[in-house]
Amino acid sequence: MSVHDRATAAVLAQMMFAADGVLFGVGVAYVAYRSIRKYAASASALRKIRDAPSVLPSDLRSILTDGDDSSSSDPDAGESSSSNGGGRLVIVRGSVEVKSAAEKANWKALMGNSLVASNASGEKGVILQISQTCIYNEWKGVFGWTTDLRNTIAGSLKEQETSSTRMVPFILVEGAKWPQSDYFVVNMEGSNHPLPLTTVYQHLQPITATPYTFLQAICGLEYPVGMLYEEKILPLGKDVTAVGICSLKNGGFEIKSSKDLPYFLSALTKDQLVADLSFKTKVLMWSGLVFGTVAIGILSYSVARNWTKYKDWRSQRRTQQQNNSTRIARESSNEEVLGEEAEAIPDGELCVICLMRRRRSAFVPCGHLVCCQRCALSVEREIAPKCPLCRQTIHSSVRIYDS
Structure with a gap:
């Protein structure tokens, strides 16, 4: 086989087995479909010839x-x-x-x-x-x-x-x-x-x-x-x-x-015609069954493989989106911390938990403004969240912006 023939065969093989053999499975299924159609026509012709006087x-x-x-x-x-x-x-x-x-x-x-x-x-x-x-x-x-x-x-x-x-x-x-x-x-x-x-x-x-x-x-x-x-x-x-x-x-x-x-x-005589057509009918029947079975196996494998790949892709995408949101939140929080650290914060405006950042979040329903945004979120994630000042059960927190 020449270099050009090997290159052509390699390209055809890559095309046939693309997407885990979907194209190859469709081709085999088409061959099985044609074999079944020819088998049906051949079986009908065999029945007519056998019954004809x-x-x-x-x-x-x-x-x-x-x-x-x-x-x-x-x-x-x-x-x-x-x-x-x-x-x-x-x-x-x-x-x-x-x-x-x-x-x-x-x-x-x-x-x-x-x-x-x-x-x-x-x-x-x-x-x-x-x-x-x-x-x-x-x-x-x-x-x-x-x-x-x-x-x-x-x-x-x-x-x-x-x-x-x-x-x-x-x-x-x-x-x-x-x-x-x-x-x-x-x-x-x-x-x-x-x-x-x-x-x-x-x-x-x-x-x-x-x-x-x-x-x-x-x-x-x-x-x-x-x-x-x-x-x-x-x-x-x-x-x-x-x-x-x-x-x-x-x-x-x-x-x-x-x-x-x-x-x-x-x-040929009638007996020879019946024998010849009967042999062709059997060949078409078995070829249709074999090609159909192979096509079902290839397509089932391709569907299972592509479904697994799709689920893995969705999981990776969801994880990537969560990582991106966490990274953005961390970067914004770091920028806020750096901005707050760059300025002098009076003691009465420091977070009562970390004592490092400015008070930015008010708890609902008590309304106490005693925590920064990061600490307020950590308090909300507790099993029984309570306000650090009044110890009242809280439902959420609200970001407070200076006018």
Whole structure:
């Protein structure tokens, strides 16, 4: 680890453990909150997938006909019924075929014209995804600390991958019985789920260095070193599992993705999907519990430590205020004593207790002016304060000022 990396790590550690780890505890609590939210969504999706019927394309008609009455009332069964038929969450296993094969009579002859082909390999399929990923490298040059700061705050601000997708309408069929069996159309609108694509072409093209690249390297900035070009397709005949809302539309079956589920098209079977999602759910549950427990412990420790520090601060402040008031009173009394000692005090005006200072305080209720202010205060603090002259019980004393 370089010097800049160690300095950045030290600054981050100081920030995280500031105020006895409050910021670190809040960060762990946020991670626990996100894990719990993902666990709730994953558990709900697992319950829906586990309860959803797993059928073949030829069984869809009976499943949707039997579920028309219950699909609109059961929220876990799918979306509400549409105008052309009821929608229900189903899991269907089938083979990929182009939609034109079901719409045209001579489907074997016309099928090839309706596919999208890879530019490099020539492979054809119903979905073609072309992606270009720029691979960056960095050399910590003269101003390499700028890279550490940018990575710490926001990371790289450049787009490192661009992709384009082309597709044609396609269906899922029951491979052994096609074209006599039923089929259903796959509606890809609004779906952001991962697709079970097959890589047919991959090429890494190095990027020629330029004077600007050399300047980026000297300043410690990221500079491109290569471009990865990939082409992926969804080929015909591939067995995939569709998990979504199936309904009747224009006399045929159509399946759409559900935003509440993490899968739409997958190469896994239902049992494999349930096992995979069950494992992810358990991981999220335990991570939420662990991070939540750690966050509660850190925040509880931080609150206790900061409360103790606050009480100590209040006690020190109160003691300091008392010391300051005592010091001010002592200084004022000393100044008064010095002033009185500097002048000649007649014997009849001296305090009857200390015989050093002038009589300044009169006792209440007797009204005798026989003590200085300091001695009057000491008499008041006695358990049974009495006037030194008449021995009458006193309540307080009053400072008397000369006009």
